[in-house]
Amino acid sequence: MSTPRKMLIDGERGGAAGAEDESYDFDLFVIGAGSGGVRAARTSSGFGAKVAICELPFNPISSEVNGGIGGTCVIRGCVPKKILVYGAQFGGEFEDARNFGWELSDQIDFNWKKLLHNKTQEIVRLNGVYKRLLSNAGVTIFEGEGKVVSANKVEVIQPDGLKQQYSTKHILIATGSRAQRVNIPGQELAITSDEALSLDEQPKHAVVLGAGYIAVEFASIWRGMGAEVDLVYRKELPLRGFDDEMRAVVAKNLEGRGIRLHPGKNIQELSKTEEGIRVLTDHGDVIVADTVLFATGRMLFFV
Incomplete structure (x- = not known):
């Protein structure tokens, strides 16, 4: 042996x-x-x-x-x-x-x-x-x-x-790494992908910040289950770093599924109201939703 x-x-x-x-x-x-x-x-x-x-x-x-x-x-x-x-x-x-x-x-x-x-x-x-x-x-x-x-x-x-x-x-x-939050007023009202996978209630109207894999997938998941979805991101097209023609097709398909796209924008502030979470963008847009997801990447976690 x-x-x-x-x-x-x-x-x-x-x-x-x-x-x-x-x-x-x-x-x-x-x-x-x-x-x-x-x-x-x-x-x-x-x-x-x-x-x-x-x-x-x-x-x-x-x-x-x-x-x-x-x-x-x-x-x-x-x-x-x-x-x-x-x-x-x-x-x-x-x-x-x-x-x-x-x-x-x-x-x-x-x-x-x-x-x-x-x-x-x-x-x-x-x-x-x-x-x-x-x-x-x-x-x-x-x-x-x-x-x-x-x-x-x-x-x-x-x-x-x-x-x-x-x-x-x-x-x-x-x-490994952990999902990160955006440092803005009201950030505690938002969730990350961790919480998004274990929500007690199905979102009825969700705002997703980001346009990478996680953002696009959760926007599609919630829309596929009947929720209203707004996707807010800084670039002109989702999935930064991928082929531009493919990104354009993805954007068109997202809109075709009924997801509202907000390219070239960022979330400036979150606040709690009687109607839900008030989302204010840096362009002055106001969206009221029951769920806000930060899908803005992950950061390494050290001991």
């Missing part, structure tokens, strides 16, 4: 670790169990390293105290977003079906809470899958906030407040 390959230590392959290395609790300690952290931990363990990983307790909405094994993509990114995208597509398909002979009632009901419940069940399942992948790879899992204490020491603050320090030969910081 072949022996497991050893982790590269100081650029040298093979051989047992020296006495100095044996004094460490772990060869590698990974802070953050998203896609990058999980992959690094599993691969390193497969090469014979003694690996630990820490992550905040699971919650669909990230915060200073919540996270979850699987990270942004699995818990509050690509996976749940695609579930909502698929759900939003059926409205148009029901309308098309009538033209192909399908007899459908005039009133087709949509249950937002059921979709959100099933979405959450799926990411809970995937969170469990990622835990099993790490455990089966021999990785030690810690739940809590990880902090770098020194070049070879990590502190884990558990949910109950208990602190424990571990020594490690190597530390990998894989804490």
Whole structure:
């Protein structure tokens, strides 16, 4: 039976670790169990390293105290977003079906809470899958906030407040990024993509700031579910950085779906009124909505 390959230590392959290395609790300690952290931990363990990983307790909405094994993509990114995208597509398909002979009632009901419940069940399942992948790879899992204490020491603050320090030969910081908010008056009235994936109520009128992937997708999701949607962005066309002809087609299709576009504009202020959230643009436009989404990119999160 072949022996497991050893982790590269100081650029040298093979051989047992020296006495100095044996004094460490772990060869590698990974802070953050998203896609990058999980992959690094599993691969390193497969090469014979003694690996630990820490992550905040699971919650669909990230915060200073919540996270979850699987990270942004699995818990509050690509996976749940695609579930909502698929759900939003059926409205148009029901309308098309009538033209192909399908007899459908005039009133087709949509249950937002059921979709959100099933979405959450799926990411809970995937969170469990990622835990099993790490455990089966021999990785030690810690739940809590990880902090770098020194070049070879990590502190884990558990949910109950208990602190424990571990020594490690190597530390990998894989804490990813978080959705950012725009620094304007009333910013606390807006939500980010995290909250957008877990809203208690389906938006009736949404204003989306931004025109990247997230902005365009959520505008399309909510419009597909029957909401009024206004898309506000600084450039003349959505999806900055893509081919201009394609961007023009996307803009035309968004308008064709009934999404109101506001190119060359920015949101200047948000305020709460009896009618809803009052949105003021830098061109003096006023829009009143029940939901405002900041889809203005993400920033790196460090420990």
